């Protein structure tokens with residue numbers, strides 16, 4: 001018989017305070033049962049962290065689990081833990097049977113993140129109880145104030161409970177009563193009360209660790225009570241435990257208990273936890289030796305077991321010298337060691353340290369999952385200058401401690417400004433494919449096949465996502481071509497008109513609000529062109545909008561409802577992105593599968609440092625705070641369209657209150673000498689693409705460089721999700737609400753006033769002409785002002801209210817490169833009115849000191865709008881003027897240049913590049 005087995009004879013059950021797959025597989029537990037009379041096992045998050053977090057013992061099991069289907073980090077961990085716990089339960093089953101349920105238990109703890117949540121703890125206890133499905137399982141629930149009612153209800157539900165994290169007599173009494181109440185509730189309902197087991201895990205060594213430290217500090221400081229204090233070293237934890245046991249004996253003798261005992265219930269045994277000696281100055285069996293007594297359990301870590309087997313001492317120590325124990329506690333009180341304060345703090349620290357262990361464990365599982373997924377997950381590599389890397393590391397540490405992953409998914413508005421941010425997180429569910437009805441999309445895709453073309457009418461979030469998907473993935477075989485019209489430019493509209501037969505085209509009118517000016521005008525225009533036949537019109541809009549009403553009265557073929565808790569720029573994985581994708585034959589299910597993979601990677605259980613979205617958000621936010629607020633987008637040709645979607649997400653979400661990340665899209669890369677230290681570069685490519693030729697030099701020159709690599713094009717959906725999370729998190733780092741767009745409305749009001757005035761007078765109110773040169777009219781300035789416009793600007797913008805085509809893009813690019821190389825400032829460009837619903841927010845509300853060249857032109861062919869005096873060309877011009885006024889009002893530098901002829905842009909390019 002081993003000394004450990006002798007403990008059983010002394011009335012104490014010996015449990016193993018450890019779980020480890022290799023040990024279980026090698027029959028280690030069965031050996032302890034056979035040789036040491038072991039009758040139970042405990043685990044906790046720190047134990048699993050040690051077992052699973054390092055090494056490869058669990059890799060095969062993890063692979064086996066994830067091969068069946070991708071799963072969250074928490075579910076993956078649980079599958080591994082449950083397998084171990086079941087194996088341990090099965091090893092102990094003969095003991096459980098032999099002792100008729102009095103012992104033979106294995107404990108599994110509820111998530112430490114729930115230690116302060118009653119309902120969630122109870123829910124999880126029930127879930128784990130069902131998942132492990134073994135009668136000799138005990139669910140560990142912390143004996144915190146919120147945990148105590150969960151303990152009572154779990155017992156009442158017939159679940160065996162190991163109450164953990166007990167440090168004080170006070171807390172122990174509360175959970176002992178909770179146990180009785182749970183049993184009494186069952187008895188009152190006429191349910192069986194036999195066969196339900198519980199232990200109360202009273203922690204020992206951690207108390208000495210804190211009290212001894214206090215004692216040492218006071219002695220070192222020359223405390224007058226030094227010798228009395230010294231006498232208490234290593235005494236308080238054991239004394240505290242002895243008093244708990246004395247109270248247990250009183251409880252067992254009480255009438256209340258005896259009433260229950262008469263019904264055959266088992267006592268809730270005290271279990272000594274935290275029995276590994278932490279101070280090497282003490283004998284290594286100190287706690288195991290000192291707390292031996294009947295009807296108790298000692299859960300012992302492996303090293304302490306070895307020590308006890310070798311030189312432990314078995315005796316009835318628990319009931320010995322109880323008065324001396326009372327004296328120790330009284331002395332501790334007299335000497336101001338504040339045991340009550342210490343034990344209260346230990347609960348807080350205990351919850352935190354188990355949560356920290358879970359963070360590390362979940363981080364490790366997340367990394368293993370990512371490794372398992374391999375190229376099914378798009379990769380991101382970041383090369384940051386040392387100071388930025390330090391700030392990012394600190395942010396990831398802080399955000400882990402502050403539970404940002406969980407708070408994001410829980411919709412905790414205090415992550416941002418504490419306003420209504422929590423109401424704008426519907427995109428997280430959409431990222432998991434939960435917003436769309438795939439069957440309805442398939443029906444639409446089938447119907448759409450009879451049309452050669454599908455035209456999407458919408459702005460901003462209602463057009464950019466669909467356009468990115470359409471341009472990057474193309475139409476499916478036999479499916480219609482997708483045209484996106486997000487403009488009032490008559491030339492652009494005419495171009496689409498030349499490409500389609502309006503009477504044989506599917507039109508998708510897309511607007512969340514259902515009241516945005518451009519889609520409303522376009523809808524009216526095309527409805528006429530289509531012979532007022534609503535059967536080839538589809539609406540995508542939030543419930544109850546004006547668009548929905550029109551769609552109903554005009555008998556549209558379908559109305560797809562958006563989710564009002566998703567803002568436009570976050571709507572791509574909802575119907576706003578998926579309806580046009582389905583109509584043009586894109587494999588929507590593949591997009592959703594990709595989005596879900598990334599959403600899982602960015603889940604509430606993936607701690608910040610292992611969470612791709614939060615990691616990126618920390619980089620973007622810290623780069624912004626360090627003055628690197630120009631996110632410069634570099635793409636391979638195939639991924640070029642992605643930039644315009646990312647522009648809206650970034651600019652509209654972060655550009656406000658004078659702060660913000662300014663996205664720089666389609667600005668050709670230059671040499672290090674062409675830039676200031678305000679940049680962060682991100683390159684998007686597909687596996688096999690070469691690095692952009694100039695990127696390495698920029699990285700070497702100390703600029704932060706991020707490289708995103710997709711395995712295939714449908715993985716673009718992963719980037720939607722990664723960047724949505726990242727920008728939300730960057731908002732938290734910057735300290736703004738990423739879900740509002742406070743400065744967009746002002747330009748809309750100005751435009752509306754100009755258009756309304758035009759409807760009455762037939763005249764557009766133009767600013768004063770400053771000068772003319774060739775075919776250019778310069779308003780509120782002259783050609784000389786144009787030469788100086790961008791000097792010293794925070795960044796330079798070219799905002800062109802002209803047709804968006806390759807020639808115009810090339811001309812604008814020429815101006816940008818010239819300005820960038822001359823001024824070293826970042827340059828942005830936008831086609832109006834498209835950019836108004838995208839980057840426009842940041843240009844007005846974001847960083848100040850920017851300079852904008854606003855370009856308007858006389859259209860060669862204007863288009864009339866049904867029931868309006870104003871033509872598309874007039875509305876477009878009014879939009880330019882309205883926005884320019886608001887930009888000026890906000891303190892940005894603005895010069896408007898009007899092209900008297902459609903083809904006069906080259907004259908302006910010459911002026912700007914010559915400056």
Ligand SMILES: O=P(O)(O)OC[C@H]1O[C@](O)(CO)[C@@H](O)[C@@H]1O
Nearest residue numbers: 460461462511512513516568837
């Ligand atoms: O889908 P809606 O309501 O027409 O809005 C279009 C776009 O306009 C904006 O509200 C900006 O004006 C964007 O946020 C939005 O994506």
Ligand SMILES: O=C[C@H](O)[C@H](O)COP(=O)(O)O
Nearest residue numbers: 017042044206273274275276
């Ligand atoms: O149930 C067991 C406890 O979780 C364990 O004994 C805690 O021990 P520690 O204080 O060494 O972490």
